[in-house]
Amino acid sequence: MTLRHFQRLTTDTSERDIHHTMSKPLMVEVPRNRKAFGRFYCRVLRELGRLDVTPFEDHNRASTRKTSAGSPAAA
Numbered sequence: 001m002t003l004r005h006f007q008r009l010t011t012d013t014s015e016r017d018i019h020h021t022m023s024k025p026l027m028v029e030v031p032r033n034r035k036a037f038g039r040f041y042c043r044v045l046r047e048l049g050r051l052d053v054t055p056f057e058d059h060n061r062a063s064t065r066k067t068s069a070g071s072p073a074a075a
Contacts, residue, residue, distance in 0.1 A: 006041040013048060021047045 010018055025043035029036060 001038040001041045003037075003041070006045070009045060009050060010048070017048070018044070 021044050024047055025040050028043060029039065031037040031040040
């Protein structure tokens with residue numbers, strides 16, 4: 001999940017509510033990399049009552065691409 005996706009999912013939520021809700025997920029884990037931020041955003045969304053969101057909802061953004069031979073592709 002990206003920040004932009006998170007923002008789209010929370011457009012109808014007040015900034016105050018989002019900030020208040022962020023404190024609980026921060027007690028679980030302080031995000032320090034891309035995957036951790038995805039988990040953080042999902043925890044915030046779950047706290048806001050959007051339980052159907054997963055960290056890997058951006059299916060078109062593959063973390064590892066493979067060539068036709070099956071080896072990892074260069075980034």
